[in-house]
Amino acid sequence: xxxxEADDAILLQALDNGAFLVVKxxxxxxxxxxxxxxxxxxxxxxxxxxxxxxxxxxxxxxSESPSYxxxxxxxxxxxxxxxxxxxxxxxxxREKERVCVKRSAYTKRNVCDKKVICVEWTKELHFKFLSVxxxxxxxxxxxxxxxxxxxxxxxTRMQVASHLQKCRNGWTRKRGIPSSSNSDKISSDDxxxxxxxxxxPVVATHVENLEDSITSxxxxxxxxxxxxxxxxxxxxxxxxxSSLMNIFELExxxxxxxxxxxxxxxxxxxxxxxxxxxxxxxFMNGMEGDETFLAFNSIQ
DNA sequence: GATTTAATAT
DNA sequence: AATATTAAAT
Numbered sequence: 001x002x003x004x005e006a007d008d009a010i011l012l013q014a015l016d017n018g019a020f021l022v023v024k025x026x027x028x029x030x031x032x033x034x035x036x037x038x039x040x041x042x043x044x045x046x047x048x049x050x051x052x053x054x055x056x057x058x059x060x061x062x063s064e065s066p067s068y069x070x071x072x073x074x075x076x077x078x079x080x081x082x083x084x085x086x087x088x089x090x091x092x093x094r095e096k097e098r099v100c101v102k103r104s105a106y107t108k109r110n111v112c113d114k115k116v117i118c119v120e121w122t123k124e125l126h127f128k129f130l131s132v133x134x135x136x137x138x139x140x141x142x143x144x145x146x147x148x149x150x151x152x153x154x155x156t157r158m159q160v161a162s163h164l165q166k167c168r169n170g171w172t173r174k175r176g177i178p179s180s181s182n183s184d185k186i187s188s189d190d191x192x193x194x195x196x197x198x199x200x201p202v203v204a205t206h207v208e209n210l211e212d213s214i215t216s217x218x219x220x221x222x223x224x225x226x227x228x229x230x231x232x233x234x235x236x237x238x239x240x241x242s243s244l245m246n247i248f249e250l251e252x253x254x255x256x257x258x259x260x261x262x263x264x265x266x267x268x269x270x271x272x273x274x275x276x277x278x279x280x281x282x283f284m285n286g287m288e289g290d291e292t293f294l295a296f297n298s299i300q
Numbered sequence: 301g302a303t304t305t306a307a308t309a310t
Numbered sequence: 311a312a313t314a315t316t317a318a319a320t
Contacts, residue, residue, distance in 0.1 A: 121313085143304070159314080161305075163313085164304095165306075169306095172312095196305095198304090
């Protein structure tokens with residue numbers, strides 16, 4: 001076997017085992033910078049649509065690609081007004097969280113971009129969810145109950161509710177409720193209407209789906225051209241910044257344009273460039289193993 | 301008034 | 311597709 005083929009075999013094996021990032025040893029600072037740029041680029045991409053040009057009434061989308069469109073802001077405003085009414089706040093503090101969540105794209109200045117913080121329902125988190133749900137049993141699965149039982153620090157009730165909704169609907173958010181549910185509810189016990197709320201999701205199905213989903217999404221594609229890039233990302237969601245963030249155990253971070261404020265207890269939320277590079281470098285070099293390739297997994 | 305849920309927005 | 315957010319229902 002040629003050396004290159006052997007390398008590919010190892011790479012593929014690592015990817016099959018769930019690695020989302022494969023990096024050649026020995027790490028160079030160039031790589032770190034490169035990786036970081038990927039993160040930055042994605043971050044920019046994520047927020048660029050919120051950037052508003054103050055002069056024209058168009059929302060500017062700055063980019064190297066020509067495929068970005070300009071969006072009529074007034075039309076958008078109408079839409080927003082329709083959704084939220086006239087006096088909607090553009091800043092909202094979530095329950096019990098110190099995280100400031102900004103909503104919608106309409107501030108006078110582009111001073112702050114907004115960040116909607118999403119919880120990633122990792123395998124671990126979902127399993128915890130499932131075990132709690134099973135413990136609670138049919139008829140007792142309320143978002144709040146589940147949330148309390150789970151005991152996960154930053155998690156909110158709404159997030160649990162959202163997840164619960166998806167699980168109940170067969171891992172989707174499609175409209176129609178399973179046809180059987182109505183008849184079950186009414187026929188089996190109508191005295192209290194107990195079955196109406198607190199419904200338990202169908203656990204077995206979801207475990208299956210989850211496994212499938214995870215394994216499939218973690219098959220990164222090997223790039224044919226070697227030497228160019230040592231990182232292979234399949235898609236933004238699983239191989240992008242959130243994965244990198246997981247490595248650092250960073251929960252959330254702010255858009256580039258927003259500023260410092262190092263929260264107590266949290267590692268740089270604003271992710272200063274220099275610091276980030278150094279951290280990544282240290283982290284990866286500190287890893288065990290002396291193989292040609294080093295692979296690690298975002299979901300363990 | 302708080303929570304749950306379905307529906308919808310992002 | 312996955313999650314957040316809203317608005318109606320309880």
